[in-house]
């Protein structure tokens with residue numbers, strides 16, 4: 103399956119994005135969390151989605167909803183029949199409590215219609231029924247930790263393998279195309295936190311989220327190409343001032359950047375047979391809040407609980 107790279111998508115969709123840029127900016131302002139998902143990422147992910155033309159988008163991790171808005175807006179632009187659907191899973195209620203009231207002045211009821219926004223645990227969600235009728239699936243993997251990685255790689259991917267799909271991974275940078283400080287500064291080692299200040303550098307990947315390690319392992323075992331947005335943006339535009347300037351003119355300096363800080367892959371590019379990690383939902387073993395809230399961080403309470411709980415938990 104051929105997938106347009108992020109750079110090809112940006113170029114192919116530049117006029118659509120340019121015409122829609124004022125609306126994209128109002129949505130970005132309404133969400134008000136550009137640090138969670140940067141304006142250039144809105145444009146890049148919107149373009150990638152338009153080119154991929156999924157009939158189903160699965161958003162893992164909504165938070166305050168940058169990516170949710172980006173996908174709902176892109177679903178509107180796609181004008182697909184039947185319309186592209188968005189399944190969004192998140193533990194938090196930020197969307198309903200904070201973001202939704204701000205969007206209601208900007209967006210008609212139809213805009214929200216493709217979205218099925220669930221407040222719940224990704225680890226407990228049963229993806230199979232939804233995927234039965236899906237033809238092209240785009241996944242945004244923006245919820246962190248090794249448990250979710252096991253769920254994505256061991257539960258969701260086997261269901262996607264037989265159909266066209268692509269998975270976008272947020273919070274991973276390509277060291278071949280960006281230059282964060284090499285020194286540790288005041289930081290110790292990355293020890294398993296999510297989105298923390300400490301980062302790990304492995305090969306050309308720099309990240310502070312555990313799934314970056316899990317995907318390196320999975321990609322290596324499956325001979326799966328792991329692409330960064332940046333490698334395509336640099337390859338297409340770094341030495342092409344004409345096209346770069348056109349994109350800058352059409353999108354503005356706020357929405358255009360050669361930096362992506364996201365990766366993507368599709369199992370459709372890997373040779374079969376694929377290998378997957380075992381995933382067992384531990385639903386019911388512990389109350390939900392405890393299982394996810396206390397056991398995933400590297401906080402003192404989590405370490406204490408790990409020390410005193412029986413290993414089988």
Ligand SMILES: C[S@@+](CC[C@H](N)C(=O)[O-])C[C@H]1O[C@@H](n2cnc3c(N)ncnc32)[C@H](O)[C@@H]1O
Pocket residue numbers: 135138139162163164165166167168169170191192193194222223224225244245246250394
């Ligand atoms: C980095 S934020 C997502 C940001 C969002 N994509 C955006 O563009 O603004 C990650 C979210 O994943 C959620 N999350 C973490 N573990 C989860 C789980 N097991 N099930 C559902 N959501 C989870 C967190 O609550 C958090 O809101």
